[in-house]
Amino acid sequence: MKPQKLFIVILGAVFFSLAALPSIQQTQRITSGNEPYLPSVTYDYMNVDSPLFLINNPVSNTQYSPSPPSGGGGPAVNNRGATLGRVLFYDTQLSKNRTVSCASCHDSKLGFADKVDFSEGFDGDVTDRNSLGIVNAKFGRFSGFLWDRRANGMDDQIFLALESSIEMGLSKDTMVARLEATSFYPELFEDAFGSRQITAEKAANAITQFVISIVSFQSKYDHGRESVQQISDAFPNFTTEENLGKSLFLTHCSSCHTSDLFVMPSPQNNGLDLNYADKGVGEQTNNPGDYGMFAAASLRNIALTAPYMHDGRFETLEEVIEHYNSGVKNHPNLGAALRQNSLPNPSVPPRQLNLTQTQKNAMVAFLKTLTDTVPAHELKWSDPFDPANAPNGLSGIHNRLPMDVYPNPAQNVARVRFTNSEHQLFNIRVLDQNGRMISHDQTRLDNYQLNMGDLPAGVYMVEVFNDRQRQVEKLILK
Ligand code: HEC
Ligand code: HEC
Known part of the structure; x- marks a missing residue:
């Protein structure tokens, strides 16, 4: 080729590559203000030292563990997966109009529950039921999630929240497109799953990893429990009142709220109403035998998660105790522990506890020993978009x-x-x-x-x- 021609070819190539430039799609970047502040070395979400008393109990040691979205093996939780899950959990981009994140209804300072009867979703509509605290959500899972346990796995539950026309109103496709358009999610997905490809299933899996990493074993109850053999032994660090409350709880309550996590293996009826506006499990099955059947979550951190019951009808723990003391209704499905006879009988009224004021106070005092303030202060479970939670006070990812x-x-x-x-x-x-x-x-x-x-x-x-x-x-x- 003559030098002249070569020159023209090169010129042409340069021209074409320059002309081609503007057509290269620039992905839209979210402003850096919306980038999370993450630590350079991930926090530890994997090495959870469950206390022995939890591991040794077959109820509390039934642990929920999601399978990875690829279907492959590996640990259910890894540090980079949970890190991605943390960012997603706190990101308002996960709701249609970018106003609500998971954390809006699951506030770390409130035992990851909400302070209202019914939580407000992205469009101002409210949820049908009271928000559930999600601390220790991984333990004692026999029959799934939610008040009526209709979600088999946590991923199912996450899609219910995301796609709900009340809660977040976001389709899977929109979610994926939004995450792809950010400067940071492709990298976080690569860290977590080995590829920059973003899918809704991976996102749900990462959020699940984060949620099940949120555990709490540092309450006054835990410190006492560690130093005795049996749950029924007096705890050395408890006051006389708290020990009295514990033994009353074990007598009257622990057949339904079982193990050291006080979880319910399956839905029960606790006689809130004779006719339930919300039929609980019965809403799904239409079977009268399921009317008024609900499953409470763990009573851990219960003092933080007011109001109480599926409809948030009780503002205080005192009201809850008074319900069990004198307010239980004779519903046909009422749990055996709340009946006088073992068989349901409409003519025999439910059991009355006839507690004295001292005993009622003691039960409330006991329930308050289940509070653990650690989860609200752990940076690894905190909002990564809040500069106050930036690791070492430094900012930027x-x-x-x-x-x-x-x-x-x-x-x-x-x-x-x-x-x-x-x-x-x-x-x-x-x-x-x-x-x-x-x-x-x-x-x-x-x-x-x-x-x-x-x-x-x-x-x-x-x-x-x-x-x-x-x-x-x-x-x-x-
Ligand atoms: C608008 C409020 C709202 C938002 C947003 C929301 N939730 Fe919930 N969440 C609730 C309510 C209310 C319940 C109980 C609903 C029921 O049982 O029917 C619940 C239940 C749960 C449970 C079940 C706990 C158990 O013990 O069974 C988990 C887990 C959970 N949410 C996680 C999430 C995650 C993760 C997100 C974000 C993807 C999210 N939630 C978004 C209100 C919300
Ligand atoms: C027959 C089983 C049963 C017994 C016994 C029982 N409960 Fe419950 N408990 C339930 C059910 C079911 C719910 C949820 C009911 C609903 O929301 O419709 C519940 C809810 C609660 C809640 C509210 C949970 C929340 O997240 O809002 C508290 C607190 C509670 N019970 C404490 C107690 C105490 C204290 C006792 C003993 C005095 C007791 N329970 C005895 C079945 C039982």
């Missing part, structure tokens, strides 16, 4: 960067080593534990030396970033 800091712990000198940095320019900042900046430098080197010479021993953060990527590593100085 961007793409994680392959780099490490060594030796660690270090003395005087540490080094930052990059893999595949392609000699881009990076900022390197050293911060102390309170996020105060100690030093700031820039480098294009693959291996950069940090002089920590005269800094006091302690824990520092090494933050490496440019406008696209960011990574923070903890560095211990001896």
